[in-house]
Amino acid sequence: MPTKKRRIEIPRALQAQVLFASDRICCICRVKGKPVQIHHIDDNPANNDFDNLAVLCLDCHNETQIRGGFHRKLDAEQVMLYRDDWLKQVSKTRAIDEGKELNEAKAQNLKKEINAWLLLDKAHETPDNNLLEAESFVTKAALPPDVKQEEHRQLGMRMAKAVILNIARYDDLDGSTKYLGQYNEEDRSQLIRSAGRYLEETVLHVTSPDAEELLYLACVYGYQRRFVEMMRTIDKAINLDGAIREYLREPLTLIALLSACGSNRPKIDRLEKWIGMPPVKKDAFCDFIKTFDLKGFFGYIKWIAVKKPRAAGKRGVFLSMIAPQPNGVVWAFSEMIENRTTEVAPHSIVSTEELYDAVSHSFILICPIKRGYPYL
Ligand SMILES: [Zn+2]
Numbered sequence: 039m040p041t042k043k044r045r046i047e048i049p050r051a052l053q054a055q056v057l058f059a060s061d062r063i064c065c066i067c068r069v070k071g072k073p074v075q076i077h078h079i080d081d082n083p084a085n086n087d088f089d090n091l092a093v094l095c096l097d098c099h100n101e102t103q104i105r106g107g108f109h110r111k112l113d114a115e116q117v118m119l120y121r122d123d124w125l126k127q128v129s130k131t132r133a134i135d136e137g138k139e140l141n142e143a144k145a146q147n148l149k150k151e152i153n154a155w156l157l158l159d160k161a162h163e164t165p166d167n168n169l170l171e172a173e174s175f176v177t178k179a180a181l182p183p184d185v186k187q188e189e190h191r192q193l194g195m196r197m198a199k200a201v202i203l204n205i206a207r208y209d210d211l212d213g214s215t216k217y218l219g220q221y222n223e224e225d226r227s228q229l230i231r232s233a234g235r236y237l238e239e240t241v242l243h244v245t246s247p248d249a250e251e252l253l254y255l256a257c258v259y260g261y262q263r264r265f266v267e268m269m270r271t272i273d274k275a276i277n278l279d280g281a282i283r284e285y286l287r288e289p290l291t292l293i294a295l296l297s298a299c300g301s302n303r304p305k306i307d308r309l310e311k312w313i314g315m316p317p318v319k320k321d322a323f324c325d326f327i328k329t330f331d332l333k334g335f336f337g338y339i340k341w342i343a344v345k346k347p348r349a350a351g352k353r354g355v356f357l358s359m360i361a362p363q364p365n366g367v368v369w370a371f372s373e374m375i376e377n378r379t380t381e382v383a384p385h386s387i388v389s390t391e392e393l394y395d396a397v398s399h400s401f402i403l404i405c406p407i408k409r410g411y412p413y414l
Pocket of ligand 1: 064065066067068069094095096097098099
């Protein structure tokens, strides 16, 4: 079997130019109003030269695809002749028939359209550590409503992901800790605001939203501390696809959702119940630590925990960092996730049971982070 030639999508600015030059009319039959497509004259879908592109209606396009038989194929040479003739005719008609003003207006519109596509291409090429720049490209592009909505949806998703990942870090092989996040506090707030706006616009108000999109919106609500809207969104996502619960229990997602609960026990209980997470009991906590596979493991065993309302220090979502020592004892401290400060003085070396009593005095324990989870 011949290998299929790789299709390289025709840049949208070029598409606009090709369609404009042909007046959106098939260059072969020249029937106005028929749906058209852009055809690669040499049949190589990777060759996007302007000279290799012709606007054809579906019928005429079929004629170019005939293989064998009595019917004569519309070959490349003929398409080229028809195309060149038609482009000449279109530009002549524009010059003669229409007033100069109308032509100028058309040319202006084309310029606007091409600029819009170029800006969008820039937005798509912007890496996720500079989404605010991507946003400014999308905002500047003059877009038709349906294109605008799709762009906002994509931007909202990318921004939500960036915010969720901003707190993520990983332990490097040399033992140092590196962060995935790139955004400072100010940019992060801006991202949360924009992500919320775009996702509300495109996910909440469409008739058939997708469970994954709702999950991202729920996380954004979490960081905006909008508990009621967050729970409503989670409910919608679960109704749409029950399997999404698993993703809602992912540590990074969970931290976003917990942010909306504060230290409020009933809110945390409700969230845990909806996403199918049982409250932590002492024996489950101790078992997890005692049976943790420590072979070749050099980090801390981590638990997500929320500060209790009456405990000392700042409120928020914490990581309880536990380092097992020889002879079954552990050493531990707690670290606030938001600013990575160690607020609670290290607990001295204690048994696992004593650690549970000490930690659960100040924290609501949420869940452990399994070995192999790449973040946090
Ligand atoms: Zn045609």
